[in-house]
Amino acid sequence: RSGNPTRNSLEECLAPLEKAKYALAFASGSAALTTMSYLLKSGDHILTVDDVYGGTNRFFRNC
Incomplete structure (x- = not known):
């Protein structure tokens, strides 16, 4: 999804x-x-x- 107002607010607060x-x-x-x-x-x-999660670890190692 794009343009989610809640996500946009979170991103604006985190930056x-x-x-x-x-x-x-x-x-x-x-x-x-x-x-x-x-x-x-x-x-x-x-x-x-x-x-980190095993699938993520494999992803990082193989990139």
Whole structure:
């Protein structure tokens, strides 16, 4: 979905808290991973916790 007013409000609140120009919020981890895979370039780094979901871990290792 796009244009969700609740999500838009959340993003607008999060950005200044993180001292960022923008923030993104997603309905699912899959949506977040897909978006990040398009936004990141070769050589960029991802920081994550060591006990991340197994499917996410495999995704990161194979990108």
